[in-house]
Amino acid sequence: MEYYREDSAILLAVDCIIFGFNGESLQVLLIKRDFEPERNKWSLMGGFVQPDESPELAASRVLKKLTGLENVYMEQCSVFGDPKREPNSRVVSICYFALIDTQKYTHILSEEYEAKWFPLQNYPTLIFDHDQMIASAQHRLRMKAALYPILFELLPEKFTIPQIAALYEGVYNIEFDKRNFSRKLLSSDLIIKLDEKDKENSKKGAFYFKLNTAIYKEKIMSFLRYLPSWFPEN
Amino acid sequence: MEYYREDSAILLAVDCIIFGFNGESLQVLLIKRDFEPERNKWSLMGGFVQPDESPELAASRVLKKLTGLENVYMEQCSVFGDPKREPNSRVVSICYFALIDTQKYTHILSEEYEAKWFPLQNYPTLIFDHDQMIASAQHRLRMKAALYPILFELLPEKFTIPQIAALYEGVYNIEFDKRNFSRKLLSSDLIIKLDEKDKENSKKGAFYFKLNTAIYKEKIMSFLRYLPSWFPEN
DNA sequence: ATAATTAGTGTCAAATTAACATTTATTTTT
DNA sequence: AAAAATAAATGTTAATTTGACACTAATTAT
Known part of the structure; x- marks a missing residue:
């Protein structure tokens, strides 16, 4: 096979950037090697x-x-090579980012590793x-969250509007007017109000919401400045 | 080295998706193998x-x-593995997309290959x-073009507003009101009007514009529905 | 001269945004 | 038990942007 001659082996790895929101x-979840x-x-x-196995499978396994x-x-995000x-050795690594609901992360299995959450603003120096x-x-x-509502993957089933606001503020590292934020979010029909309230974080308590999964699916949240805002049609 | 035991070789390739705008x-530029x-x-x-060589270098070389x-x-875009x-054989391929100004593409070197441009709407069945x-x-x-003005990479130094409009229409496969498009584009300060006119494509002729590179750099063109529109500040 | 063609500017009502104020539900303090 | 404190939720309004549409301008072909 002429075609595959003189091409030498390269080790292929995956690395997972695991995001969570507290x-x-x-x-970000890191391990001590x-x-x-x-x-x-x-x-x-x-x-x-x-x-x-495919790289996707490798990442899920890891x-x-x-x-x-x-x-x-x-x-999948970028490849470092x-x-x-x-x-x-020559290792090319495909990166994946994962968004996990930290309430589901119980740290049982990972007794095997020394794993720890670090704030994205302040984590230790890493290898390589x-x-x-x-x-x-x-x-x-x-970038993705500017177009798609993927940040909800970081929240539990039931969440409050102040929680979403804090999440967006955390991801983009800015503060914004909660009143306007709340109004925009509600007008999107992306979330459905529940009867129950979260009393943990405030005196008044904030109503829980759940995702409107029908609308969630592939919904684009922002539109190109040079495209009419009706694009794409849902 | 315990660490690298039993990990078998995988061939690593790059494939280039070369976009052009006529x-x-x-x-998209394809070759006959x-x-x-x-x-x-x-x-x-x-x-x-x-x-x-790094995958980036491999892609540039190709x-x-x-x-x-x-x-x-x-x-870099997705990896197929x-x-x-x-x-x-087991080949994992890292894809790269390239945006080229077709006026610069002269097809001299590629006598070696049978290369041909195909419309993205209608290209032949490909291998693998x-x-x-x-x-x-x-x-x-x-996705990228919804946030950043990268489509200008597909245009020559001098271009007209009708050309940009046709390009955006081609990328998103929609039609839109050229008057509103033009107004938005001009208000962005992203392009600078030249004195010269393009008389090739219309009787009246359309003024050429050039990019305002200062504003072009990393300018985000669209904003998260849930972020204030002043984000990010330039 | 006139028609045809496409570029480019203009208008305006409706929708959205940004900035700011107030009310509401609840707990803590006095 | 009343008042203060806290954070949620809703309200107000002017300025801006959008979408839909009409018109004018420059040029060539007839």
Whole structure:
């Protein structure tokens, strides 16, 4: 096979950027490596793509191994493949970001690893190019969340409007007028009001809402400035 | 090195989805393969990532080999890695989309390949999963172009407003009111009017414009429905 | 000179946004 | 038990943007 001549082997890995939201700030789940190289330093959770599995499957496997969770929102983001990115071998890593509802994350299975949530604003120095991976995933998350309502993946089934507001503020690192935010959100029909109230976080209590999944599906939330705002039609 | 045990080799490739705009419709550049497997079928231009090069470099190299162009707008998009995506070996391919100004593409170097532009609406069946690659790149292009003014990369230095309008219409496959489009575009300060007119395409002639590169840089063009429209500040 | 063609500007009502004020439900304090 | 404190939720309004439509302008072909 002429075609495949002289092409040398490259190891292929996946790394997972696991985002969570604790009600205050956006968090990222990191592990302390218990193996060489770079033992005892913080890093993303990763693993090698096996001969019989797709990169997506590898990423899900890695995520499950760490968190015990399946059917999590995951999305491929950038590939890091600089020949010198790892000192001892040529590893090309495909990054995935996962959005998880931290209430479902119980840290049972991960006794095996030393895993810890860190705020995205302030996490330790990571091995190799993992910092860049997080930065790139964060950029991707912002971009995607500007067009699609994926941030709801970070919230539990029932959530309050102040919670969503705090989440958006955390992701984009800005503050905005909660009154206008609330009005926009409600007018989208994306969320459905429940009778129950969350009394944990305030005296008055905030009504719980749930997602309107019919509208949620692939709904684009923002529109190109140069496109009419009716695009795309739902 | 315990760490890297039992991880088997996977071939790593890149494939380029090369977009161009001919003034009417969005086009994609395909080649007729002159090698096995799948000789004489249409496909994307691709190549293997070499031991000493990054995937980005591989993609640029492949693009240059086909088009002779360098310093082209290129962006990583999705990775295709299904174990069975190629019949004879395990190849994981990283896709890149390139936006090229077709006026710069002269097809000199590519005598070596049989390359041809096809409209994105109607191109031949491609080998392997290359159709999916194009679909995915198109989706990515739409998403990115909804937030950033990257479509200007497809136009020559000087362009007219009717050209930009046709381009946006081609990318999103819709028609819209040219008067409102023009008003929005002009109010953005993204383009600067020149004295010269393009007389090729109409009797009256349309004024040429050039990009305002200062404003172009990373300008976000659309805003999250749930974010105030002043975000992000430039 | 006139028609044809497409570029470019103009109008205006309706919808949306940004900025700001008030009311409501509940708990804590006095 | 009344008052203060807290945070949620709803309300107000002027300014801006949008969408839909009409018109004028520049040029070429007839």
